[in-house]
Amino acid sequence: MLKLAIMGAMQEEIEPLIANFSDVKVTEFANNKYYEVNFNGIDIVIAYSKIGKVFASLTATTMIEKFGCNKLLFSGVAGAINPSLKIGDLIVATKLCQHDLDITAFGHPYGYVPGGAVYIESDKELIELANEVSNDLNIKLTEGIIATGDQFVANEERKNWIGNTFKADALEMEGASVAVVCNALDVPFLILRSISDSADMDAGFSFDEFLKSSALRSAEFIMEVVKRVK
Ligand code: SAH
Secondary structure, X not given: OOXXXXXXXXXXXXXXXXXXXXXXXXXXXXXXXXXXXEEOOEEEEEEEOOOOHHHHHHHHHHHHHOOOOOEEEEEEEEEEOXXXXXXXXXXXXXXXXXXXXXXXXXXXXXXXXXXXOOOEEOOHHXXXXXXXXHHHHOOOEEEEEEEEOOOOOOOHHHHHHHHHHHOOOEXXXXXXXXXXXXXXXXXXXXXXEEEEEOOOOOHHHHHXXXXXXXXXXXXXXXXXXXXXXX
């Protein structure tokens, strides 16, 4: 039976999701709150992890191993690398990588450690579902590569390096770690992000200005995916 996890990194990213439900059960675990709801007969667990790869891994693992979730959706905001992505635009990750993982001193490629892989691919059926939502509701959705690292990138040079090294279209701080966890535990996942900034020198200001509106766009789209998920 389907039990769905919906994750964000920040409170602002899950607030517009939780707002859809009236009967919410809150469970505290590992310094975090997990919000359990039922929607159209589907059990859903919602949580925000806190920012960064470590907290995101902890939350994803908890949702799967403790709460028994067997599908995971991530909703949040990201910085754009691909110049065709504008504020508010939605990107769904085809695959994700860790841009700050570096043992290149031993001849390995960026983003790689033995036993791992540079890229983790998202679930094809969930991407298909996202494209259906996009087509049916006429909401623009871009497929692309998302690069994750424990840095808020507000620097043109770093952004371009990440773009060139990983062919990435957007960057953020949680997606790839969630992907690693889901891949290892055999849980299909989808990472959706709405653009809050362009990871350049104005990124901090742009992020503060557009966090709420972009997080809402992502959450609204995710709710449409939830309505169709099987
Ligand atoms: N303003 C927050 C910090 C936000 S960090 C505070 O002070 O607490 C940025 C968050 O949004 C991360 O969760 C990350 O996944 C995403 N994000 C958006 N734009 C980003 C960028 N340019 N670089 C890295 N992460 C970005």
